Amino acid sequence: MRVLWMKKEDLREFLESSKQFGELWGPVQKGEVYVYDKIDDFSRLILEPKRTLLPVKKLIHPPEFNILRYEGETYKTELENIPRRVVYGVPPCDIHGLLILDDLFRRYYPDPYYITRRERTAILGVSFCTPTEGCLCKSMGTDVVQEGFDLFFSDLKDFYLVWVGSSLGDDMVKVRPDLFNNNITRKHLDKFMECKKERDEKFTKSIDMTVIPDIMELSYDSPVWEEIGERCLECGACTMVCPTCNCYNVVDEPSISGFTGERRRYWDCCIFTEYSLVAGGDNFRATRADRLKLWYTHKLKSFGYSGKPACVGCGRCIDTCPVDINVLSVVRGLLGGKEKEGKS
C-alpha cells in the first residue's frame, strides 16, 4: 500500500480540496453525541476520531429508502438520486463493519442499492482513537484495518500517516500533492509504534474471542438467555447502532390513486416479535430469549456467508442498551459472572 505523511494543519485544506469528489460528511457534535452529518461549516467537523451514535452504515445502508417505483405492475429501479460523498472520520471498527456488510450485499445476488452507495462514497478513515469504556476493537482484531477505505489517516499527534487504499484515494491525493510527503523514515515508524502502544494501554475491557464462539455453542440451553429475555425492553436500539446489523423489511407505499407507488426498504430488527412471524401465525422465534440468542449468535459466533462472528467491538451496544444487555454483559453471564477486567 502507498503510505504518505501529512502535516496536521494541512488536513483542513486537503478536505476542502476533496469536496470535488462529493459532498463532505463527517462527525459533528449534536447535544451529547456525535453524528455523521454533511459539513457545510468546517468548524463543526470533529477532526479526531469519535464514536458516532450511528455507524457509517447509515450512509451506505440507510434506515429507509425507495428501492422501486411502480406504476401498475411495471417496476422501475430507484438508483438515480444517490449522491457522491466523501466521508471523513470513520474509525477502523466501522470500516470492519462495512467489510462484513460488503460480503453480504455483494455475494450471490449483488444488491445494487448497497453497491452503488458504497461506490459513490469515499471512506476516509481515522485512528488512533482514544479507547473509551466499552471499546473492544482490540479483542475483536478490528483496531487496525488494511482494506475497505479510500484513504486512512493515522493520527500520530505531530502528523498523519496517510494510507492510500484505493485508486479513488490516490486521485484525491493527487489534487493536492503539495500537502503530502512520500518520504517515510524510521522516525515515522517509531512514532507509529509509540502511539499504538500508548493507545493499546488504554483499553479497559476485553473479550477472549478465541473461546467465545465455542462458549456460545455450549451455552445454547443456558439460563442466561431467559434472564436477558426478561430484562430486554425490545426497543431494538442495539440493532440500529450495530455496524453489522443489516436486516431490513420491505413495504409498499401506494399513492392516493393506488395505481402508482413506492416499494421501500426499512431497517428491521430481529429483536421484534414479528421478525420471524409467517403468514398463518407460526412464529419461529416466539420468545425474546430466542431472538436475543439469534442476535448474539451473529455477533459472537457466526454470521453471514463467511460464518464468522460479526461483532467489531465498537462498544455502541454497551453505550446504548437501557438495561445493560450488550456483548460484554452477555459474555460475562455466559462465563458465569467472571468478566475479565484489565488490559487485553
Added chain:
Amino acid sequence: MNKSNEENPFVPEPARIVRKYDLSDDVRFFQIRFVDMEKALSMRYLPGQFMMLSIAGAGEAPFSISSTPSRPGLLEFCVREVGEVTRALFRLKENSIVGIRGPYGNGFPLDKIKGNNLIIVVGGLGAAPLRSLLLYALDNRDNFGNVYLLHGARTPSDMLFKEEFLELKERDDLQCLLSVDKDPTGDWPCYVAKVTKLFKYVKNVNVAKTYAAVCGPPVMYKFVIEKLVKLGIPKHQILMTLERRMKCGIGKCGHCVVGHTYTCIDGPVFTYWDVTNMRELI
C-alpha cells in the same frame, strides 16, 4: 426497461395469471406465465425452489413452485389466503398481471435422488412444493426406483389436488397412498388414518437406496421423521423443505436466517442431518 432494472435482482418481471381455481376452502391454484414468452419457455428451475410473487401495493412474498420443470412454459402455485399479499392475489381475476422473480433456493438434489427409490410424504399445504417433485419423478420415471406418495389431509375437502392424485392411483408405477384423518361424508375411497399409519404399506425397500421428501405443517415432522428413521433411511437422505419469513429471497434481508444459514439460499430444502445439527430448523 432501463439498464439498471436488468442488473437489479429485486425487480419483478410481469407475469399473467392464465388460470386459477380453488383447491379447498382457502387454498387456490394459480397458473402463471411470464408475459415475455422467451422468458416463459427458457426459465430453468428445480422442484423445491420458490419464487417471490409481487402485487404492487400489497408487497412481495415467497411461494413454492408446484409445477414441474419437465413441463415448461407455465408456473403453478398453490396459495393459502392468509396474509396481505395472498389476500390481494385472491382478488385478482384471470389475465391479471402480477410480478414474479426467481427461481430461488437450492431445490431438491435431483442428481443425488436419481437412481434411488423415492418416498414423498405430504401433509396439507406441503403438497405445494412436493407436487413438483412428484410430477418430475413421474415425467422421468425411468430415472427413479420405486416411487411412493403418502399424502395426508384432515378431511377429503382439505386434500389439495385430490382429483389429480386419485387419478394417479391408476398408475402401476406409483404407490399412491392417500389418507384423511376424518371422513364426514363417508364416501372417501382411500384410507381414513393419520399419514404416519401409511408407512406399513412401504415394505421391502432397500433403505440405503431410498430418499424421502417431507413437507407439511410443523407438527407433522416429528412423527413422520420417526417413521422414516425407523425404516432405516439415512439421515442425509431424508429431505424436507421448510418455511420462513422472507422479504428478499436472496440472502439480504435476514429474516429467514437460522444460525448463519440462509433458508433462501442454503435451503429451503434441508436434510434431517441438517435439522439435527441446527436446532432451530424445525
